[in-house]
Amino acid sequence: MNTKNISVVTGASGFVGSHLVDYLLEKGDEVHCIVRKSSSLRWLEGKNVVIHDTGLFDTNTLKLILKDVDYLYHVAGVVKAKTEEGYFNGNVETTKILLDSVLEVAPNIKRVLIVSSLTASGPSKLDFPNNEDTPTNPITTYGRSKVAQEELVKKYMDKLPVTIVRPPAIYGDRDTEIYLVFKTYKQGLMTLVGFNRKELSIIYVKDLVKGIYLAATKEIAVGKIYFISSKEFYNWIQIGKVIKSAMGKGAINLRLPHFLVYIVATFAQFFAMFSSKPATFNLEKARDFVQEAWTCDTTKAQKDLGFVEEYSLEKGMKATIEWYKKERWL
Numbered sequence: 001m002n003t004k005n006i007s008v009v010t011g012a013s014g015f016v017g018s019h020l021v022d023y024l025l026e027k028g029d030e031v032h033c034i035v036r037k038s039s040s041l042r043w044l045e046g047k048n049v050v051i052h053d054t055g056l057f058d059t060n061t062l063k064l065i066l067k068d069v070d071y072l073y074h075v076a077g078v079v080k081a082k083t084e085e086g087y088f089n090g091n092v093e094t095t096k097i098l099l100d101s102v103l104e105v106a107p108n109i110k111r112v113l114i115v116s117s118l119t120a121s122g123p124s125k126l127d128f129p130n131n132e133d134t135p136t137n138p139i140t141t142y143g144r145s146k147v148a149q150e151e152l153v154k155k156y157m158d159k160l161p162v163t164i165v166r167p168p169a170i171y172g173d174r175d176t177e178i179y180l181v182f183k184t185y186k187q188g189l190m191t192l193v194g195f196n197r198k199e200l201s202i203i204y205v206k207d208l209v210k211g212i213y214l215a216a217t218k219e220i221a222v223g224k225i226y227f228i229s230s231k232e233f234y235n236w237i238q239i240g241k242v243i244k245s246a247m248g249k250g251a252i253n254l255r256l257p258h259f260l261v262y263i264v265a266t267f268a269q270f271f272a273m274f275s276s277k278p279a280t281f282n283l284e285k286a287r288d289f290v291q292e293a294w295t296c297d298t299t300k301a302q303k304d305l306g307f308v309e310e311y312s313l314e315k316g317m318k319a320t321i322e323w324y325k326k327e328r329w330l
Helices: 015-026 059-066 084-105 141-154 179-186 205-217 236-247 258-272 283-290 299-305 313-326
Strands: 006-010 030-034 049-052 071-074 111-115 162-166 169-171 189-193 202-204 225-227 252-256
Touching: 006 015, 015 030, 015 071, 015 205, 030 059, 059 084, 071 084, 071 205, 084 111, 084 141, 111 141, 111 205, 141 162, 162 205, 169 205, 169 313, 179 189, 179 236, 179 313, 189 236, 202 205, 202 313, 205 299, 225 299, 236 313, 252 258, 258 283
Parallel strands: 006 030, 006 071, 030 049, 071 111, 111 162, 162 225, 169 202, 189 252
Antiparallel strands: none
């Protein structure tokens, strides 16, 4: 008799999704990966998984995949789009399709785990981190789409065992976003935004996927929201020192005044109008960057889930930089 849990992961080819797949395989799950036809399968190759390149809009195929599933981990999402509709289709509409499909073909599912974001909660104040009861205050279209996603999910909580997790900034092997900080550092520059102290919560990807798994498998977590993050808060000067130690070389701190950040973002956004792809850096991203704090309180996750980080900032940064060097990204 097969006692393996059947787990489905959306966004399985991506940074967080592929690490979650690895973790679920370690736990002995039968893992099904939902990806887009255009997705690179680089991080899934050679692994004992079932690939479904159906995307998230093919309702009939999704129902076949989700039938008899034990756990659904919805990691996929749109973090960059040219229009508001792009964000809401990618983050809200897809979630609705998934939840409706599960309700129809797998109503006895053990858990649906939705990955949201700290951006749904919005920025915090220095020394006053957001917690799960802080009213949502998104400042970007992406953040608003994640709030809409959460509000939608809440409507299913009386019908399905759903849990939401909100990660902050995530770093680690396979990441291409915070990787740019390391790349710039190697070239001799540590870019700092503004002249005031800025704090953030940040988590190593392997700690995040462990927290996601705990949130999905603990009974107490049904119907709840959790911040899965570092217990400590960090500023970019601290992060720079940790990178220096891990890289074995220093860099010049270059402080960019807020107005300059907005100017750069304006140009990037303007030129993206002539491209088929959305700008990586735009005015909304600039608004994110100039906030004094993006911090969250993990007390609830510690208490309910027993979540504790295994990777300190030093250990996580060292592992990440070693991986980038091994892969010749640095």
